[in-house]
Amino acid sequence: MLKALKKMFGKDDDARSSVRPSASVExxxxxxxxxxxxxxxxxxxxDSPAPAEQAPRAAxxxxxxxxxxxxxxxxxxxxxxxxxxxxxxxxxxxxxxxRFHDFDLSPELMHAIHDLGFPYxxxxxAQVLGYTLKGRDAIGRAQTGTGKTAAFLISTITQLLxxxxxxxxYMGEPRALIIAPTRELVVQIAKDALGLTKYTKLNVMSFxxxxxxxKQLKQLESRFCDILVATPGRxxxxxxxxxxxxxxxxxxxxxEADRMLDMGFIPQVRQIIRQTPMKGERQTLLFSATxxxxxxxxxxxxxxxxxxxEIEPENVASDTVEQHVYAVAGSDKYKLLYNLIAQNNWVRVxxxxxxxxxxxxxxxxxxxxxxSAAQMSGDVPQHKRIKVLEGFREGKIRxxxxxxxxxxxxxxxxxxxxxxxxxxxxxxxxxxxxxRTGRAGSSGTSISFAGEDDAFALPPIEELIGxxxxxxxxxxxxxxxxxxxx
Numbered sequence: 001m002l003k004a005l006k007k008m009f010g011k012d013d014d015a016r017s018s019v020r021p022s023a024s025v026e027x028x029x030x031x032x033x034x035x036x037x038x039x040x041x042x043x044x045x046x047d048s049p050a051p052a053e054q055a056p057r058a059a060x061x062x063x064x065x066x067x068x069x070x071x072x073x074x075x076x077x078x079x080x081x082x083x084x085x086x087x088x089x090x091x092x093x094x095x096x097x098x099r100f101h102d103f104d105l106s107p108e109l110m111h112a113i114h115d116l117g118f119p120y121x122x123x124x125x126a127q128v129l130g131y132t133l134k135g136r137d138a139i140g141r142a143q144t145g146t147g148k149t150a151a152f153l154i155s156t157i158t159q160l161l162x163x164x165x166x167x168x169x170y171m172g173e174p175r176a177l178i179i180a181p182t183r184e185l186v187v188q189i190a191k192d193a194l195g196l197t198k199y200t201k202l203n204v205m206s207f208x209x210x211x212x213x214x215k216q217l218k219q220l221e222s223r224f225c226d227i228l229v230a231t232p233g234r235x236x237x238x239x240x241x242x243x244x245x246x247x248x249x250x251x252x253x254x255x256e257a258d259r260m261l262d263m264g265f266i267p268q269v270r271q272i273i274r275q276t277p278m279k280g281e282r283q284t285l286l287f288s289a290t291x292x293x294x295x296x297x298x299x300x301x302x303x304x305x306x307x308x309x310e311i312e313p314e315n316v317a318s319d320t321v322e323q324h325v326y327a328v329a330g331s332d333k334y335k336l337l338y339n340l341i342a343q344n345n346w347v348r349v350x351x352x353x354x355x356x357x358x359x360x361x362x363x364x365x366x367x368x369x370x371x372s373a374a375q376m377s378g379d380v381p382q383h384k385r386i387k388v389l390e391g392f393r394e395g396k397i398r399x400x401x402x403x404x405x406x407x408x409x410x411x412x413x414x415x416x417x418x419x420x421x422x423x424x425x426x427x428x429x430x431x432x433x434x435x436r437t438g439r440a441g442s443s444g445t446s447i448s449f450a451g452e453d454d455a456f457a458l459p460p461i462e463e464l465i466g467x468x469x470x471x472x473x474x475x476x477x478x479x480x481x482x483x484x485x486x
Contacts, residue, residue: 084107084111084114085107086101086107086110088114089101089110089111089113089114089119091119091120094120097120097121098120098121098125098126099119099120099121100113100118100119100120100121100154103129103133104133105154105158106158106161106162106200108161108199108200109154109157109158109161109196109199109200111199112195112196112197112198112199113154113196115195115198116195116196118150121147122146122147122150122151123146123311124140124142124146124147124148124151124309124311125147125148125150125151125154127140127309127311128140128148128151128152128155128285128307128309129151129154129155131307131309132151132152132155132283132285132307133155133158135283136283136305136306136307137279137283137284137285137303137304137305137306137307138285138286138303138306138307138308138309139285139286139287139288139291139296139299139303139306139307139308139309140285140286140287140288140308140309140310140311141287141288141289141290141291141309141310141311142287142289142309142310142311143289143311143428143431143432143435145435146311148255148287149188149189149192149255150192150196152178152253152255152285152287153189153192153193153196154196155251155285156176156178156227156251156253157193157196157197157200157202157227159176159250159251159283160175160176160202160226160227160250160251161200161202163250165224165226166248169224169248170245171220171221171223171224171225172220172221172225172238172243172244172245173224173225173244173245173246173247173248174205174225174226174227174228174244174246174248174249175225175226175227175248175249175250175251176226176227176228176249176250176251176252176253177228177230177235177246177249177251177252177253177272177276178193178227178228178229178230178252178253178255179230179231179232179235179252179253179254179255179260179269179272180229180230180231180255180256181231181232181255181256181259181260181263181265181405182231182259182405183208183209183210183231183385184376184385184389184410185255185256186206186207186208186229186230186231187206187208187386188410189206189229189255190204190205190206190229193227193229197226197227202226202227203223203224203225203226203227204226204227204229205219205220205225205227205228205229206228206229206230207228207229207230207231207234207235207238208230208231208234209231209233209234209237210381210383210385211383213237216234216238217238217243220238220243220244225244228244232260232265232268232269232272233265233268235272236268236271236272239272239275245275246272246275246276247275247276247277248277249276249277249282250282250283251282251283251284251285252273252276252282252283252284252285253284253285253286253287254269254284254285254286254287254302255287256287256288256289257286257287257288257295257298257299258288258289258290258292258295258428259289259405261292261294261295261298263405266298273302279302279303279304280304284302284303284304284306286298286299286302286303286306289428289431289432290428291310320443320444321418321434321435321437321443321444321445321446322443322444322445322446323434323445323446323448323469324445324446324447324448324469324470324472325447325448325449325450325458325469325470325471325472326447326448326449326450326471326472326473326474327450327455327471327472327473328449328450328451328473328474328479329451329452330451330452330453332479333421333449333451334362334365334482335478335479335480335481335482336449336474336478336479337351337362337366337419337421337449338365338366338369338371338482339477339478339479339480339482340417340419340447340478341366341371341398341399342371343477343478346398346416346417347395347398347416348392348395348398348412348414348415348416348417349398349399349400349415349416349417349418349419350399350400350401350402350410350415350417350418350419350433350436350437351399351400351401351402351418351419351421352401352402352403352404352418352419352420352421352422352424352433353401353402353403353421353422354403354404354422354424354425355403356377356378356379356403358421358422359375359376359377359401359402359403360375360377362375362401362421363375363399363401366399366401369482369483371398371399372396372397372398372399373397373398373399373400373401374388374391374392374397374399374400374401375388375400375401375402376388376389376400376401376402376403376410377402377403377405378403378405388400389410389412392412393412393413400412401421404424404426404429404432404433410436412436415436415437415444416437416444416445417437417444417445417446417447418433418434418436418437418444418445418446418447419446419447419448419449420433420446420447420448420449421449422449422451422453422454423448423449423450423454423455423457423458423461424457425457427457427460427461427463427464428464430448430457430461430464430465431464431465433446434446448469450471458471
């Protein structure tokens with residue numbers, strides 16, 4: 001499959017210009033000062049403008065009507081790094097593993113990686129960074145939990161640190177744009193970006209629907225925006241109101257492209273991309289859990305000679321997650337769910353259902369029956385989502401009931417069990433669901449309820465993960481009637 005994909009992209013790219021200007025060769029450094037490890041391809045060297053030539057581009061007529069803010073233009077102060085040295089981050093070489101030391105990353109970024117406790121790269125980080133730090137576009141197939149977020153953030157941050165910003169800058173002109181389909185995923189990516197930029201002057205902002213528009217606007221007016229993470233709809237709101245301009249974007253990241261297709265966001269994403277520089281003048285990174293024909297068509301439209309990286313889904317969860325299936329009548333599913341949680345005294349459980357109305361009913365019944373639960377679906381306002389996630393992380397909420405869309409961006413440590421109240425129709429969603437547990441090498445358990453209405457979904461799931469899942473009848477004590485509550 002990999003050879004076919006490379007062939008698919010290879011012929012088209014011969015006709016494209018091999019020269020990519022320095023202002024748009026993301027993760028390549030300015031031609032006059034390329035540090036070791038970031039030497040651009042020889043074909044890209046002739047006729048490339050010097051970094052100083054970026055300034056006239058920043059003052060073109062397309063931005064003459066943009067309002068300059070009279071507010072102080074504050075940059076985030078860099079924390080001192082003189083007390084920390086790279087020698088403090090000692091990682092021994094290990095066979096079959098790639099260290100972050102093996103890449104030419106800045107001391108500020110290495111300090112942040114050290115604080116986060118990541119000595120070795122995950123497979124997708126090792127493969128993606130090998131290409132993107134040299135300025136290439138990339139498309140990656142990887143599930144949640146593989147470390148892909150850190151891969152594109154480290155690459156993006158390196159580009160912004162090694163390439164000076166334009167001398168003429170306006171408020172609301174991000175240098176890097178990351179688009180994700182859900183509010184939870186945007187919040188998580190922005191949180192990770194803040195952690196990785198803590199010792200730099202780079203500013204990270206996030207725009208999502210369901211949050212106060214004016215509050216988000218005030219942060220945009222108060223300081224330069226280096227990395228912007230956003231959902232498509234809210235970003236278009238800012239763009240169409242003239243608050244955000246995307247013609248200075250050096251790096252564009254599209255995360256979970258398959259989910260954006262499923263959710264109908266591609267028309268909005270197309271509008272956004274038309275506001276950015278041409279694909280040969282920006283670096284584009286696209287990540288997806290699946291390489292469907294539609295995803296690959298988008299990749300072909302939006303990237304130039306992309307490196308193709310694939311991480312097999314079975315490496316994500318099947319080795320760390322113990323998987324069970326209970327054959328149970330639909331009418332007994334709730335009793336089974338209640339008794340599993342109550343009898344085992346589980347304290348951090350995620351329950352997945354296919355529809356929002358199912359999610360609501362499950363959450364309401366658990367709450368009524370004395371188990372602290374909350375729901376996560378597209379109908380829940382953003383401020384409540386944040387509060388729910390914090391309560392779940394802190395253990396105040398024992399059970400989080402979610403749809404696939406809402407659960408895609410949830411990253412909470414120590415989730416002991418994932419329960420599929422209904423099996424998903426898309427096998428890839430099953431892998432995403434059980435990936436909520438067994439994260440970072442820890443063990444976890446998934447339990448799926450196969451009823452008369454959804455048992456047909458099991459064979460495609462088994463085919464995807466490459467093994468059979470033992471199906472059993474639940475013991476009688478797990479089908480006891482739920483105690484009545486007043």
